[in-house]
Amino acid sequence: MNTPPSPPGAERTDGSSVRIGALVPLSRPGWVEAGHHLLAGLELAVHEVNGAGGIAGRPLELVVRDTAADPQRAAAAVDELAGLGVAALVGEYHSVVARTAATRADALGLPFLCSSAVLDALTEQPTEWVARLAPAQSHGWRIYADFLLGAGHSRIAVAAESSVYWTSGARILRDHLAPRGGTVVELDMSALTPRAVCDELVDHRATALLLLVGHPEPAVTIVKSVRRDRRLAGTMIGAPAGQPEFAEWARLLGDDSAAIPFLRYLPERLGPLGARVGTALRERLAEAPSFVAFEGYDTVAVLAEVLRIHGEDRASIARSWPRVEVQGTRGQIRFSRTPGIDVRQWAWPPVQVVDRDPSEPDRFRVLRTG
Secondary structure: OOOOOOOOOOOOOOOOOEEEEEEEOOOOOOOHHHHHHHHHHHHHHHHHHHHOOOEOOEOEEEEEEEOOOOHHHHHHHHHHHHHOOOOOEEEOOOHHHHHHHHHHHHHHOOOEEEOOOOOOOOOOOOOOOEEEOOOOHHHHHHHHHHHHHHOOOOEEEEEEOOOHHHHHHHHHHHHHHHHHOOEEEEEEOOOOOHHHHHHHHHHHOOOEEEEEOOOOOOHHHHHHHHHOOHHHOOOEEEEOOOHHHOHHHHHHHHHHHOOOOEEEOOOOOOOHHHHHHHHHHHHHHOOOOOHHHHHHHHHHHHHHHHHHHHOOOHHHHHHHHHHOOEEEOOEEEOOEOOOOOOOEEOOOOOOEEEEEEOOEEEEEEEEEEO
């Protein structure tokens, strides 16, 4: 990191490192735990790439910038990293932040392999500069909607904050459920207290409440309020965005953390590579790795293979997305054009609906796969 930057996109043959920029939420209001898992996966893969000889004998270097879930901060980081001569960008968890980063990367001609953000409209127009590992929100959330119907829930309430991501999620659910006899009632969390949410659930006779809100607050307080309201004893709480995946959820909610179905992007059983990486991630994190950590690892695995074949030329990296074929921790990774998605997309990573087991909250139950 102390070597002078080369011109953007230039090849360097002097033995210096091959730099890639990493966007990660590592401070509040970002989802810090997700950021740490994402970074652990990125760093583990970089460590293994370098242990195997690097990129044509040169070490791979991760230049990390904290986005703190701030789109403007992310845009500034993209500009900075482009000026430092990174070959490509990786990372980001928050969809709204990733959208800003992707738009800026597209404008600068800087390849961006997005690890975890799922918002369908990651860019405003088709681009060859951006590829994505995580499934599009419309894909995963439709699977979640089918799970709701299969579990007998057709009257759905969503506790929603104002955000492009949450608005998109509510629309996906409504559009998918309505033709199948389901209804979605939106509860505006800018105007409601958790206690008022409980009253609304009773008034609308909703059988399921979905948390389309930030973590830990107000999600944790809403869960506690609903679980303690005797009128709502049979109401299912769901969190399609994946809040219960992380250990902090269980620490904050205890027994109340269980039986809240959410989406995660793992196969039912990991293969040999996934199992080995999972063990190494657990050692790094001192806890069970989330799907986000595997997304981080797979991101670098893909980009390292691209760099080995195509070098650091940015345009060559972007042109390579349609030809990528890499064995990742969760399956064979290929990118394609998917209807309605303006970036190169892995279609699709494995998708599960899971929850924490009420009898053992540290254990996950798979409720549906897609």
